[in-house]
Amino acid sequence: MNNAIKLSPHYGFIAVLVASVLWGTTGTAASYAPNLSPLAIGAIAMGGGGLLQALLAHKNILSHLPQIRSYFPLLLVGMISVAIYPLAFYSSMRMAGITIGTVVSIGSAPLFTALLEKFFDQKALSLKWLISFIFGVAGVLLLSIGESHSQGSSSAISADQKSIGIILGLIAALTYSLYSWAAKKMIDQGVNSRASMGLIFGFGALILLPTLFFTGSNLFDEPVNLYVVGYMMLIPMFLGYLLFGYALKTISASTATTLTLFEPLVAALFAVLLVGERLAPIGWIGMVLIFMCLAVLSKADKPT
Numbered sequence: 004m005n006n007a008i009k010l011s012p013h014y015g016f017i018a019v020l021v022a023s024v025l026w027g028t029t030g031t032a033a034s035y036a037p038n039l040s041p042l043a044i045g046a047i048a049m050g051g052g053g054l055l056q057a058l059l060a061h062k063n064i065l066s067h068l069p070q071i072r073s074y075f076p077l078l079l080v081g082m083i084s085v086a087i088y089p090l091a092f093y094s095s096m097r098m099a100g101i102t103i104g105t106v107v108s109i110g111s112a113p114l115f116t117a118l119l120e121k122f123f124d125q126k127a128l129s130l131k132w133l134i135s136f137i138f139g140v141a142g143v144l145l146l147s148i149g150e151s152h153s154q155g156s157s158s159a160i161s162a163d164q165k166s167i168g169i170i171l172g173l174i175a176a177l178t179y180s181l182y183s184w185a186a187k188k189m190i191d192q193g194v195n196s197r198a199s200m201g202l203i204f205g206f207g208a209l210i211l212l213p214t215l216f217f218t219g220s221n222l223f224d225e226p227v228n229l230y231v232v233g234y235m236m237l238i239p240m241f242l243g244y245l246l247f248g249y250a251l252k253t254i255s256a257s258t259a260t261t262l263t264l265f266e267p268l269v270a271a272l273f274a275v276l277l278v279g280e281r282l283a284p285i286g287w288i289g290m291v292l293i294f295m296c297l298a299v300l301s302k303a304d305k306p307t
Contacts (some may be wrong), residue, residue: 027269052240057205099168107172136288142292149286
């Protein structure tokens with residue numbers, strides 16, 4: 004734990020941005036397997052990545068098992084949240100539409116995390132964090148609107164569907180915040196970062212992977228499906244969350260989740276450059292606001 008304090012928070016800042024770049028490739032990767040359910044993609048990518056994290060950290064995990072009773076409530080919160088998050092996130096985008104689902108799920112997460120830290124850790128919310136949060140959420144909103152307008156989406160979504168999708172988006176944001184906060188708390192209590200993430204994601208995977216029985220019936224129909232889920236499992240989910248766990252050693256959970264607002268920006272750029280999608284001018288304004296969010300946050304960040 005003392006070693007974590009000595010590490011510069013700037014390394015954590017960079018680690019989350021790199022993780023966000025990796026996570027931002029998931030939409031483009033998934034586009035190469037259009038016949039595979041997004042629920043199946045989320046389940047196998049996050050579940051498989053979670054098992055890999057647990058295997059990588061098995062020695063660290065074993066060394067911390069004798070003290071498991073002291074942090075078991077946090078572990079329980081984290082593992083259940085990991086299992087719920089991808090199902091709620093992808094379901095939100097399907098029910099409410101990609102724009103609303105993205106804004107609600109990703110945009111609300113930093114606020115939930117900040118509230119968790121305020122009420123459970125008695126951490127004050129700084130003015131700079133609030134300013135960066137406003138810039139970031141506004142940027143994600145404009146970016147999502149820009150993507151939606153350029154794609155000319157006109158699919159009819161009923162009011163009831165949209166309401167359910169918004170609720171699912173809030174659940175996704177809350178569960179993402181909860182497992183990030185729980186991992187950070189475990190690390191602060193002296194649990195090795197690899198052990199913390201391995202335990203939370205490993206146990207979460209045991210809950211998540213069985214859902215493939217209902218959502219992944221066509222997983223083996225085409226080789227490209229396996230390539231896509233294999234990539235998403237190994238790179239964005241496994242490597243990305245290793246970086247995220249490292250970052251939590253040096254920066255707060257609220258800072259880390261706010262930095263992940265960079266993810267939709269990366270996703271939009273990959274969609275434009277690799278998939279051939281177009282982005283309306285309002286989307287480019289959103290990108291500028293997200294960069295402003297990151298600039299403010301980089302000045303606001305301090306060792307925790």
